[in-house]
Amino acid sequence: MKKIPYKTYLTEDEMPRQWYNIRADMKEQHAPLLNPGTLEPLTTEELYPIFCEQLCKQEMDTSTRYVDIPDEVLDFYKMFRPSPLIRAYNLEKALATPAKIYYKFEGNNTSGSHKLNAAAAMAYYAKEQGITSFTTETGAGQWGTALALACSHFGLDLTVFMVKTSFEQKPFRKAVIETYGANIIPSPSTTTEVGKAILEQNPDTGGSLGCAISEAIEQSMKQENTRYALGSVLNQVLLHQSIIGLESKIAMEKLGEYPDVIVGCAGGGSNLGGLMAPFMQDKLTGKANPRIVAVEPSSCPSLTRGKYAYDFCDTGKITPLAKMYTLGSGFMPSPNHAGGLRYHGMSPIVSKLYHDGYMEAVSVDQTTVFDAAVKFAQIEQILPAPESSHAIYGAIREALKCKETGEEKTILFGLTGTGYFDMNAYDQYNKKAMNDYIPTDADLQRGFDSLPNAE
Amino acid sequence: MKKIPYKTYLTEDEMPRQWYNIRADMKEQHAPLLNPGTLEPLTTEELYPIFCEQLCKQEMDTSTRYVDIPDEVLDFYKMFRPSPLIRAYNLEKALATPAKIYYKFEGNNTSGSHKLNAAAAMAYYAKEQGITSFTTETGAGQWGTALALACSHFGLDLTVFMVKTSFEQKPFRKAVIETYGANIIPSPSTTTEVGKAILEQNPDTGGSLGCAISEAIEQSMKQENTRYALGSVLNQVLLHQSIIGLESKIAMEKLGEYPDVIVGCAGGGSNLGGLMAPFMQDKLTGKANPRIVAVEPSSCPSLTRGKYAYDFCDTGKITPLAKMYTLGSGFMPSPNHAGGLRYHGMSPIVSKLYHDGYMEAVSVDQTTVFDAAVKFAQIEQILPAPESSHAIYGAIREALKCKETGEEKTILFGLTGTGYFDMNAYDQYNKKAMNDYIPTDADLQRGFDSLPNAE
Numbered sequence: 001m002k003k004i005p006y007k008t009y010l011t012e013d014e015m016p017r018q019w020y021n022i023r024a025d026m027k028e029q030h031a032p033l034l035n036p037g038t039l040e041p042l043t044t045e046e047l048y049p050i051f052c053e054q055l056c057k058q059e060m061d062t063s064t065r066y067v068d069i070p071d072e073v074l075d076f077y078k079m080f081r082p083s084p085l086i087r088a089y090n091l092e093k094a095l096a097t098p099a100k101i102y103y104k105f106e107g108n109n110t111s112g113s114h115k116l117n118a119a120a121a122m123a124y125y126a127k128e129q130g131i132t133s134f135t136t137e138t139g140a141g142q143w144g145t146a147l148a149l150a151c152s153h154f155g156l157d158l159t160v161f162m163v164k165t166s167f168e169q170k171p172f173r174k175a176v177i178e179t180y181g182a183n184i185i186p187s188p189s190t191t192t193e194v195g196k197a198i199l200e201q202n203p204d205t206g207g208s209l210g211c212a213i214s215e216a217i218e219q220s221m222k223q224e225n226t227r228y229a230l231g232s233v234l235n236q237v238l239l240h241q242s243i244i245g246l247e248s249k250i251a252m253e254k255l256g257e258y259p260d261v262i263v264g265c266a267g268g269g270s271n272l273g274g275l276m277a278p279f280m281q282d283k284l285t286g287k288a289n290p291r292i293v294a295v296e297p298s299s300c301p302s303l304t305r306g307k308y309a310y311d312f313c314d315t316g317k318i319t320p321l322a323k324m325y326t327l328g329s330g331f332m333p334s335p336n337h338a339g340g341l342r343y344h345g346m347s348p349i350v351s352k353l354y355h356d357g358y359m360e361a362v363s364v365d366q367t368t369v370f371d372a373a374v375k376f377a378q379i380e381q382i383l384p385a386p387e388s389s390h391a392i393y394g395a396i397r398e399a400l401k402c403k404e405t406g407e408e409k410t411i412l413f414g415l416t417g418t419g420y421f422d423m424n425a426y427d428q429y430n431k432k433a434m435n436d437y438i439p440t441d442a443d444l445q446r447g448f449d450s451l452p453n454a455e
Numbered sequence: 456m457k458k459i460p461y462k463t464y465l466t467e468d469e470m471p472r473q474w475y476n477i478r479a480d481m482k483e484q485h486a487p488l489l490n491p492g493t494l495e496p497l498t499t500e501e502l503y504p505i506f507c508e509q510l511c512k513q514e515m516d517t518s519t520r521y522v523d524i525p526d527e528v529l530d531f532y533k534m535f536r537p538s539p540l541i542r543a544y545n546l547e548k549a550l551a552t553p554a555k556i557y558y559k560f561e562g563n564n565t566s567g568s569h570k571l572n573a574a575a576a577m578a579y580y581a582k583e584q585g586i587t588s589f590t591t592e593t594g595a596g597q598w599g600t601a602l603a604l605a606c607s608h609f610g611l612d613l614t615v616f617m618v619k620t621s622f623e624q625k626p627f628r629k630a631v632i633e634t635y636g637a638n639i640i641p642s643p644s645t646t647t648e649v650g651k652a653i654l655e656q657n658p659d660t661g662g663s664l665g666c667a668i669s670e671a672i673e674q675s676m677k678q679e680n681t682r683y684a685l686g687s688v689l690n691q692v693l694l695h696q697s698i699i700g701l702e703s704k705i706a707m708e709k710l711g712e713y714p715d716v717i718v719g720c721a722g723g724g725s726n727l728g729g730l731m732a733p734f735m736q737d738k739l740t741g742k743a744n745p746r747i748v749a750v751e752p753s754s755c756p757s758l759t760r761g762k763y764a765y766d767f768c769d770t771g772k773i774t775p776l777a778k779m780y781t782l783g784s785g786f787m788p789s790p791n792h793a794g795g796l797r798y799h800g801m802s803p804i805v806s807k808l809y810h811d812g813y814m815e816a817v818s819v820d821q822t823t824v825f826d827a828a829v830k831f832a833q834i835e836q837i838l839p840a841p842e843s844s845h846a847i848y849g850a851i852r853e854a855l856k857c858k859e860t861g862e863e864k865t866i867l868f869g870l871t872g873t874g875y876f877d878m879n880a881y882d883q884y885n886k887k888a889m890n891d892y893i894p895t896d897a898d899l900q901r902g903f904d905s906l907p908n909a910e
Contacts, residue, residue, distance in 0.1 A: 005466070005467040005533070006467065006533040006534060007467075007533070009464045012460040012461065012462075078461040078462070079545070079835065079836050080836065090534070108563045109836065109837075110832070110836055110837055110838045110873075112875075149836055152833045153833075153836065171878075172627075172875075172878035172879075172882075174882075175878035175879075175881045175882040175885065176838065176875075176878060176881070178881075178882075178885050179829055179832055179833075179838065179885060180832070181833070374634055377565070377634055377635070378607045378608075378635060378636070380534065381534050381535065381564065381565055381604055381608065382564075382565055383565045383631065383634065420567075420627075420631075420875040420876070421875070423626075423627035423630035423631060424627075424630075426630045426631070426633075426634050427627075427629075427630040427633075430630065430633050430634060
């Protein structure tokens with residue numbers, strides 16, 4: 001038998017030329033987005049002021065199974081894709097597990113993560129429509145950087161609202177984003193009305209993705225010929241991110257492999273939704289039945305401790321309402337270093353599939369995640385982002401279960417990005433000065449109290 | 456004709472299994488290393504207290520053309536190699552040049568550069584000999600990180616002396632190196648006698664590679680079962696780094712290409728020496744005649760303004776003497792951000808080949824380098840290290856010459872690493888607060904005055 005290489009790269013010819021829309025195979029669709037004013041289902045046209053038209057159509061499309069990737073986006077992808085599928089031989093050996101561990105590594109680009117997959121698509125469609133600038137939010141900074149890269153390539157202006165805690169923890173993100181010509185503002189800010197209101201209520205807040213989203217949307221409404229871009233949660237994002245899973249599946253097929261368990265970190269659901277997409281298709285169509293496991297931080301546990309309910313996607317309550325697992329848009333997550341997972345809600349698609357029993361979810365404390373991150377860094381020689389390290393923890397957990405049972409399972413996890421801009425967090429961990437933040441039931445109740453009345 | 460892909464990866468089976476020793480094909484060898492006490496040619500055995508034995512043998516070997524890469528090192532390489540050979544389609548288009556531009560990108564590993572190629576070999580050989588710890592110096596931090604990764608993998612302790620200027624400009628390098636279990640000390644330090652002496656003479660110095668080398672060697676002598684490791688300059692390093700050129704040549708052959716011009720940044724010569732190795736072989740054996748261009752900072756211009764003379768490899772004057780292009784071990788380079796190029800000397804092999812007319816050299820100012828870096832980052836979507844950006848500048852210069860003459864030359868350059876830890880420098884550049892530092896003739900004379908009397 002031919003030995004499986006450490007790294008498998010598809011050739012350009014083998015790269016997928018279409019994204020996969022998971023909704024085309026879902027038995028039941030998630031509940032529709034609601035207009036926050038009327039509480040009526042939102043029409044595609046009502047979304048046009050927020051997103052560019054092609055993206056609005058993708059957001060609402062429940063039937064087109066495969067969507068052609070535009071040539072310009074494919075060319076952009078070729079600068080940083082295909083990403084490698086890596087066999088974690090050294091991790092397997094270190095764990096002494098009979099399991100085979102694979103990971104899809106999305107960190108080898110300047111955004112440091114998978115976020116560039118969706119950013120490229122959004123910038124392209126906006127450019128096509130004649131839009132001249134974007135506003136967006138960013139948590140950990142990967143999404144803001146990714147959109148800055150894509151906007152630089154397609155010639156769009158960009159303003160990024162970065163969650164203040166992350167902005168302060170990661171001073172150099174600013175320089176990267178500015179190098180790509182974008183403007184970056186810590187959120188909450190006094191630039192927007194919603195920012196001012198949040199600061200008035202809570203002057204010392206470190207911000208949250210929910211706040212930054214509100215500010216970015218408000219700002220996009222004020223600027224001419226501008227649209228808002230969101231790097232997670234949305235159906236369009238899961239569509240674009242399906243490239244991760246599609247490449248993984250083709251690469252595994254070439255190796256004669258198929259995963260028994262798929263593990264992804266979950267904040268808004270962009271990475272997990274993309275990684276699992278074609279495997280979920282197999283599950284939905286009865287072709288295969290892999291387990292799919294979401295790993296989220298115990299500091300922001302939307303799947304494991306949230307409610308499945310209609311909620312705003314932002315803290316300022318200006319977005320449409322989505323039915324999703326949520327901690328309430330008023331939930332203010334504590335400053336966990338995995339800024340990309342510090343979001344009160346969860347992708348409606350991921351939420352629906354979880355609700356319908358197609359997926360599992362676990363939550364994990366920050367120090368436990370960094371235990372896994374440092375172990376992985378030393379063994380596999382890649383320094384992972386804190387977000388990604390949730391998936392590493394989940395994969396190790398599965399591999400250790402196999403060690404107990406002796407099962408030779410095949411595990412696939414998503415290594416979404418690198419931690420080069422998270423060294424403050426690693427430094428805290430190395431100094432044993434890192435804390436866990438687990439919300440009490442009372443903390444959660446305060447978030448739930450912010451939920452709107454909508455069914 | 457089949458379109459050449461953006462990125463070409465060798466398969467594991469295509470990866471080189473041997474390093475190439477350029478000295479086996481040199482018509483004349485560089486002058487021997489001299490014992491600094493006796494000024495007599497150094498024997499292999501005299502090097503044993505400094506480097507582990509296998510590395511001493513490689514250092515002195517002028518005849519073995521191909522050296523087998525040990526299986527353990529090959530396995531380590533497979534975690535981050537092969538590196539991609541990238542066709543810079545977007546850069547070509549932006550420059551409107553008829554030239555074809557290729558670059559070998561060595562930045563996709565946690566050290567952020569090519570340095571891991573040599574670090575892996577050194578750690579392996581040391582481990583084989585039963586050595587338990589290393590000391591080393593690092594300028595920009597890539598070498599220190601690389602050796603920390605390799606020592607973590609092979610189970611060795613490590614102490615890194617980091618040039619103080621870089622240590623302060625790059626606070627997060629410390630956290631990365633510590634995450635891999637190594638100890639890091641800003642140099643000059645009060646840990647060593649040589650550090651104390653340098654600080655006494657010049658308390659405000661930002662340090663230099665030459666100082667840090669002295670400290671690391673002194674420290675290795677004080678510790679039991681410890682050897683010193685150097686990431687550039689040495690013949691052994693050029694041997695290990697030949698993997699860069701060998702992979703590049705195989706990949707270009709697969710594409711039916713051969714470079715007319717090869718461009719590399721030059722500090723101590725590790726990257727350029729490795730990239731050019733098999734092409735220089737063609738030149739030395741008369742098979743082909745590509746131009747080979749070294750690009751160095753005008754702040755530390757050893758090839759373009761230095762003397763070809765015997766000199767110490769360190770500032771504390773404790774190393775053997777090497778005949779090389781040098782600014783004098785007493786030359787104290789100003790704080791140019793390309794810390795990896797802030798070295799007074801140059802690889803004896805590169806020096807000899809340059810002296811014998813096989814290579815060209817140019818120097819360039821820091822702001823001009825950052826002009827090229829930012830342009831490249833925006834166009835090719837990879838944020839380059841300042842060191843690497845010297846080669847980008849050189850390649851763009853060649854491509855623009857082709858634009859003038861209409862020649863369709865094939866240019867290959869080495870993109871040695873990423874700039875994620877250089878954001879202070881990018882920030883200065885973005886704020887237009889970056890300075891150029893060009894030594895005056897009087898500055899250079901002070902350096903030359905420190906040269907020893909040896910022929």
